[in-house]
Amino acid sequence: MVNGAELLEAISLIAEEKGIDKNTIFEGIVEGFQKAFERFFDTDAIIQVEIEESTGAIKMFQELEVLNTVEDDWLEITPADAKKEFGQEFSEHDLIRRPIEFNEDFSRLAVFQVRQIVQQKIKGAERAKVYAKFIDKQGEIIKGKITGMNEQGTSYLVDIDGTVASLWNQKTINGEKFEVNEYVTLYIDEVAKDNKFSQVMVSRTAPNFLAKLLEQEVPEISEGIVEIKAVSREAGKRAKVAVYSHDEFVDPIGAVVGSHGARINNVSSELRGEKIDVVKWDSLVENFIMNAMAPVRVISVSVDEENGECDVIVPNEQLSLAIGKSGIAARLVANLLKIRVNIYSYANALEDKVEILWNGNISEAELSNPEFLANINKRREKTAGNPRVSKPRASQKPVFDVDALAALQDEIKLENEIEELEFATIPEPIKVQNEAVDEELAEDHNLDEIAAKLKEFENVIEETEETDFDEEEIADYDKYYD
Incomplete structure (x- = not known):
């Protein structure tokens, strides 16, 4: 068996290196010897292991109950056999401890089992330490240093105050690339007690990452004067942030945007140029929808709270603007409100017989006003007078001669x-x-x-x-x- 002094020295070194309590290692050694005996002799046997912390000596005992009739000799012993083995009288139901001698085969198995159990204990203690260290930082922004990538090339390895976290490729903005030793701003999305890859999950695409960046940049948010009610993002492309002011003399949108857009531009730069639309939150869902859809004018809003959806009708000329390229504008609004949004043009609403309430921010008279239509079509008229010439892509073949x-x-x-x-x-x-x-x-x-x-x-x-x-x-x- 291992020398007691050497064992104590090894335990001290491991505890210091891993930053864990020595008792955790002692518990692993005890459990390892118990498992080894069960595997080597009998799984039902009751084994007690003692380690003298002063000398490192390990002693093992098999617990037996004194019974007049023995059914399992790994657990029981007769009074006569107990007297013969231990030299004294015992009464029925007494518990005695039989010392276990270490032979070569058992010692070899015990060492293997102890090593496995101790390793598990150490890993468990390290995970518990990481969890305790970062659980209070969940939902916060932190700086991390890129140390490399995993073998599969699917995530960056990030050193955060001595702990390795994984920044997965899908959690980066538009597949952004980082260099080794580069410091990156990250959002701690989740801290797990146990995880196969990384206990600390970080992200740059989470909606709350944008909210926390705004909190750092805008004093009115950190002081609680302006509150961020909701955030909707398509990382690296566009985002909508709904804000509300608890002070009637403070404009929430102006506070977030800052003088000449300085505050919002700083946040946008950190997010690789992501366009951020700041809208005013309203407790009335109909008003909130109209604010969120600006600059699109809204003819009618019908909210079905029971089914979690709403019908929104917009002018024919603004339907494409309301939906956005590849549907991004509509998705941002839906994610901001956390409901399903069905967007109709005025013509489609009439065709599909959708109820038109005329409770939006444009009236029927304004909708048919030539001045409104002229403003809507102004961009198209300008484009028609000054057509743009698009450069063909290098990989694009001419469509016709x-x-x-x-x-x-x-x-x-x-x-x-x-x-x-x-x-x-x-x-x-x-x-x-x-x-x-x-x-x-x-x-x-x-x-x-x-x-x-x-x-x-x-x-x-x-x-x-x-x-x-x-x-x-x-x-x-x-x-x-x-």
């Missing part, structure tokens, strides 16, 4: 002239007699090929118009945020 298109148009024009001439000057019987000439003409101009090219050209025009429209809507949002 301009010269070929011009030649195609000439062919169509020529074909039309020939057809008009035929029907105007050639009598019907002669036309029938010259069917071979018509077939030859159709073969020369390949009318099927011309029709296919025209169809392809129409598809290109439709796709181009749709893409430009989406980009214009996003440009309109950028202008609004600025």
Whole structure:
């Protein structure tokens, strides 16, 4: 067996290195010897292990109950056998301890079992230490140093005050890249008592990360004057923050945005240019929805609290703006309100017979006002007068050839002239007699090929118009945020 002095020295070194209590290691040694005896001899045996902390000596005992009739000799012993073995009288139901001698085979098994149990105890103690250290920091922002990546390349390893945390790739903003030894601002999303990979889960995409950054940047929030009621994010792209002021003399939106946008711009820079829309929270859901959907005007809001959804009707000209590119605007509003939002254009609402309450921030008279329509279409008129030229992507092949298109148009024009001439000057019987000439003409101009090219050209025009429209809507949002 291990020398007692060496054992005590090893226990002290482990406890100091791991920063855990020595009693944890002692408990592991005791449990290891008990498990080893159960595996080597009998699983029902009752084993007691004692370690003298002054010398490191280990003693083991098997507990036996004195009974007149013995059914299990690993647990029981007769009074006569007890007297013979221990040299004294025992009464029924007395408990005696039989010393266990260490033989070579058992000692080898015991060492293996003790090592496993002690390792488990050490890991458990370390996890408990990490949990106690970080549980109060859950939901807070902290700085961490990048030390590398895991073997699979799916997460960054971050050193946070001596503890290794994992920043998973999906928790970074738009797949941002970090260098080793770079310090990163992180949000502690969750602290677990036990986790296979990391007890401390950190994130840069969590909605509350934005809320905490604003709290650091805006004194009115940290002092409790302005409260963040809700946050909705699509990390690295856009976000909406609902704020409320507990002081009637403090404008919550102005406080968050700051002078010339200084405060909100600092937060946006930390979030890789994420556009942040600050809206005023309202206890009345209808008003909150209208605030959240700005700059889109709202015709009607109908809230179904029982089913957790609402119908919102907007002007026809602002439907695309209300939905946003790939639906981002609608998702942000829905996540901000934590309800399902069904957005209809005015025309669609009439067609689908959706009830129009006219309780929004635009009246029926305003909706048909030429001045309102002119303001809505101002951007499109400006775009029509100054068309943008988009640079083709390097990997994008030309969709059609301009010269070929011009030649195609000439062919169509020529074909039309020939057809008009035929029907105007050639009598019907002669036309029938010259069917071979018509077939030859159709073969020369390949009318099927011309029709296919025209169809392809129409598809290109439709796709181009749709893409430009989406980009214009996003440009309109950028202008609004600025």
